[in-house]
Amino acid sequence: RSQELSQARIDYHVALQALQEQGTGMVCTGKMHTDRICRFDYLCYSSEAEEFVFFQSNLSVMLPNLGSRRFQPALLDLSSVEDHNTQYFNFLELPVAALKFMPKPVFVPDATLILNRFNPDNLMHIFHDDLLPAFYTMKQYSDLDGEARLVFMEGWGEGPYFDLYRLLSSKQPLLKEHLRNFGKLMCFTKSYVGLSKMTTWYQYGFVQPQGPKANVLVSGNEVRQFASSLMKKMNITAVKIGGNDRGRVEHENKGEASDQYVVIFSRSTTRLILNEAEVVMAIVQELQMRVVTVSLEEQSFPSIVQVISGASMLVSMHGAQLITSLFLPRGAVVVELFPFAVNPEHYTPYKTLASLPGMDLHYISWRNTKEENTVTYPDRPWEEGGIVHLEKEDQRRILKSKEVPRHLCCRNPEWLFRIYQDTLVDIPSFMELLKEATKTKLSLRKDKASSTVHPGRVREAQCQTSVQTTKEAKLTVSWQIPWNLKYLKVRDVKYEVWIQEQGENTYMPYILPQQNYTFSENIKPFTTYLVWVRCIFNKNLLGPFADVLTCKT
Ligand code: UDP
Numbered sequence: 001r002s003q004e005l006s007q008a009r010i011d012y013h014v015a016l017q018a019l020q021e022q023g024t025g026m027v028c029t030g031k032m033h034t035d036r037i038c039r040f041d042y043l044c045y046s047s048e049a050e051e052f053v054f055f056q057s058n059l060s061v062m063l064p065n066l067g068s069r070r071f072q073p074a075l076l077d078l079s080s081v082e083d084h085n086t087q088y089f090n091f092l093e094l095p096v097a098a099l100k101f102m103p104k105p106v107f108v109p110d111a112t113l114i115l116n117r118f119n120p121d122n123l124m125h126i127f128h129d130d131l132l133p134a135f136y137t138m139k140q141y142s143d144l145d146g147e148a149r150l151v152f153m154e155g156w157g158e159g160p161y162f163d164l165y166r167l168l169s170s171k172q173p174l175l176k177e178h179l180r181n182f183g184k185l186m187c188f189t190k191s192y193v194g195l196s197k198m199t200t201w202y203q204y205g206f207v208q209p210q211g212p213k214a215n216v217l218v219s220g221n222e223v224r225q226f227a228s229s230l231m232k233k234m235n236i237t238a239v240k241i242g243g244n245d246r247g248r249v250e251h252e253n254k255g256e257a258s259d260q261y262v263v264i265f266s267r268s269t270t271r272l273i274l275n276e277a278e279v280v281m282a283i284v285q286e287l288q289m290r291v292v293t294v295s296l297e298e299q300s301f302p303s304i305v306q307v308i309s310g311a312s313m314l315v316s317m318h319g320a321q322l323i324t325s326l327f328l329p330r331g332a333v334v335v336e337l338f339p340f341a342v343n344p345e346h347y348t349p350y351k352t353l354a355s356l357p358g359m360d361l362h363y364i365s366w367r368n369t370k371e372e373n374t375v376t377y378p379d380r381p382w383e384e385g386g387i388v389h390l391e392k393e394d395q396r397r398i399l400k401s402k403e404v405p406r407h408l409c410c411r412n413p414e415w416l417f418r419i420y421q422d423t424l425v426d427i428p429s430f431m432e433l434l435k436e437a438t439k440t441k442l443s444l445r446k447d448k449a450s451s452t453v454h455p456g457r458v459r460e461a462q463c464q465t466s467v468q469t470t471k472e473a474k475l476t477v478s479w480q481i482p483w484n485l486k487y488l489k490v491r492d493v494k495y496e497v498w499i500q501e502q503g504e505n506t507y508m509p510y511i512l513p514q515q516n517y518t519f520s521e522n523i524k525p526f527t528t529y530l531v532w533v534r535c536i537f538n539k540n541l542l543g544p545f546a547d548v549l550t551c552k553t
Contacts, residue, residue, distance in 0.1 A: 010109045010189065018042065019105065019187060023057030023096045028064060028076070034083050036076040037137065037194040043091070043114075044105060044187040047180035052091035055099065078116035078153060080133040080195040084206065087116050087154075089193055103184040110149035110171060112191040113137060117152050120159035123296070124320035124349060128202060132218075133195040134168055135226050141192055146170055151179070161301065167233040199223070201356065202349040205409035212352040219452075220359030227326050234302040236309060261290040263308055265316035265324065268297045270384065271339065272422040273317060274375065282427050283315070286434045296321060313437070317423070318342070322350040330360035333437050338367045339421040340374035341403050358452065362441050366425075366433050371402075373424040376417065385420030387413055451490070455535035455543030456482035458495065458515075463531055463551035473525040473553035475499070478516030482535050482543060494536045502528040502550075511536075528552050 019042045026043070030036030044053040054062070066075070074088030081087060099105075115134060119125035138144040150165065150173040158175065165173050179186060199218040204210050231237070262283050266276060273279060280291045289312065294304045305327045308314060313333040316322050325334045334354045338344045344351070344365035354363035368374055378395070380386035387395050390413055398414045407415055458479040467473045477497055485493065499519065500507035507530075508522065523529070531549040536542055 010107055012107065015107045015187075015189065016105065019044075019055065020096055020099055021057065021059065023055040023060040024053075025059075025061045026054065026063065027061060030076070033074050033076050033088070035197065037140075037192060037196065038076060039141070040188065040191045040193065042187050042189065043191050043193070044185055045179055046092075046185055047182070048184050049092065050176075052089075053185075054091045054093050055096045056093055057096040076194045077197075078114070078194060079118045080129045080197050080200050081118050081206075082197060082203065084118075087118070089114075089153075105185040105187045106182045108149065108182075108186060108188045108191075110147065110189075111143040111145070112149040112151055112188045113144050114151045114153060114188070114191055114193045115195050116154040117156065117159075117165075118154070120152075120154075120156055120161065120165075122320045123161065124323040126159075126161050126164060127323045127326065128200060128349070130195075131164060131168065131230075132199040132223070132226055133197065135229070136199050136222065137192070137194075137196040138168065140196060143190060144192060149174065152176065164230075164301065167230055199226075201352050205407070207408075209406040209408060210347065210349075212348060216352070216356070218356065220356045220361075223326050223353070223356060223359060224330075231305060231309065231327065234305060236302060236306045260312040261292050261310075262287065262313040262315060263311040264291060264293045265304075265308075265314060265321045266293055266295045267317055267319060267321065268295050270420050270422075271317045271319055273337065274422050274424045275427075278427055279315070279425050279430065282431050283313075283434065286431050287313075287438065289313075318344075318347060318350075318419070323353070325350060325354060325361060326359075328361055331362075331441075333362045333364065333441055335433070335437065336363070336365045337423065337425065338365060339418055339423050340368040340371055341401060341418045342367070342415075343403055346404075346406060362437065364433060364437050364440070366430060368423045368426065369429075370426055373426055375422040375424075377420060378417070380420070382411075382413060382416065385413075385416040385418070387417050451488070451537075452541070453484065453488060453537070454541050455493075455537050456484045457544050457546045458482055458533050458535050459546070461531075461533050461546040461549055463529075463549045465551055465553040467525040467553055468520075470525060472520065473523045473527070474518055474520045475523045475529060475531075475551055475553060476516065476518040477531055477533065477549070477551075479533050479546065480515065485535070488537075490537045492538045494539075496534050496536055496542075498532040498545075500530045500532075502530055507532075523553060525553050 024043055025041040026038050028036050028038035042055065044055060046053055070090060075090050077083060077087050078089040079087040113134065118129035134150065138148060146169055148169050149171050150169055152173060153176050155176045199222060201213055201216045201218060203213050264276065264280065266273060283289065283291050292307055294307055304324060308324050308327045309329065311328060311332060313335060314325050314328055315335040317337045322336060334350060336350055344367055351363045353359065354361035377385055378387045382389055387398055398417055401414065404415050404418050461479040464476045465473060495512045497510045497512060498507045529551045531551055532545040534543045534545045
């Protein structure tokens, strides 16, 4: 049912004629295969060959026209994971004349987004690698509206969270295995291939140990807009009290405290908290708040999101379920627990998420430092952290080690052994952490949500100079406020002036509250100075420098 493409919506003969005359067309963005997304007219797919086909005619456009460089190593990444050699996209070429000898094509009328899901079994990967990138790729290309067709080419089945992918569009997403149902040759009238990597914040350690991406380009604002769009589609409305997000602990107002609650996201098969009841008691005692326990095995995903979207704190073992912290209200606290020998600083996908500017979450980690409180599983299969398959010497080394050394993804046995331990949470140290949590939260509240508007350039910057003696000179620099400042209420406006003697490679930086200043220290007569001026809002919002001034004393 869902896989029927409404052939009525396009005139088959018109489409076929267009394909025969114009062939396939392609125009892409991006200089490299890692930052490329391509738009195609009449990109086809042969389910027999399991290949995409580009039909070349005299009218075919192929930009970039890479020749055989499109195999070095690929035209583009089909997933949002950078340069992963199992995620490459390319097509085969055929002359349009070959169509005469091929099965009649079936045309897909919908604007289509073609991509690979990276790991649709894992909730973190689903959100970080697929849903967020697809959501914002669809925003980037207006053809990809709420009725776009999504096609997942990684070759996996639906997976346990297919309903989440269904939220991206009103049309049923297609899997690679579905494509053969449309016949031997299908042609996408209009399609986009590839995913934007703009929203990803974490690299999984394929070439260097895992960690935040070097250049994060997303802020909490985009993550939150994505989250609220998804919540709308799940029919969840975030609960708000008195205009304040619930996450903010209103210690001043005891009346609201009773509505606040902590969510423990528990795992029921691996990486368990062995004394969850005690942890609940500790939280109730320390924070005087209700505790709600959720798990993916017990609740539907939307009902979990509903609960999390009103929580003041989310407590969970390190693991994919912590991606749901993107549904927490602003001001909430994320408490991530780590098993013995696992250093929280080395595994920070959720810390990085919580710390995105504008995400407005407080992140804290707790680590089991007591070996007697860990339960190991050496006998399990290797992928669940078992180590009995290893040489005795390696087993001994792993058992003796107190911290997993930095490592690459994905099969490091010591990492898997440690990360799949169960943990008896040490209550005194956990209580200590909670105390700290409330403290940092209160202090952070004070410098909450300031504007992110950056200053414009200062205007009419100029310099005047005068020579006092053969040794002394003065340099006066003045400027006007940035144009946008007169429309803003900014707490703290400062100006930064850099002065460089021409030919030198160092400069003197100054921070000034006013719009002009006369420099006399370190200013020499008969010398040329280069002067840069910029505005700074609230200590850290830097504006651009005005054009450099050349000032001769
Ligand atoms: N998972 C779960 N309960 C468990 C163990 C795992 O719901 O007891 C989920 C987990 O949230 C993730 C998937 O199963 O979506 C795979 O878990 P795994 O431990 O392999 O990955 P990790 O959580 O370490 O990313």
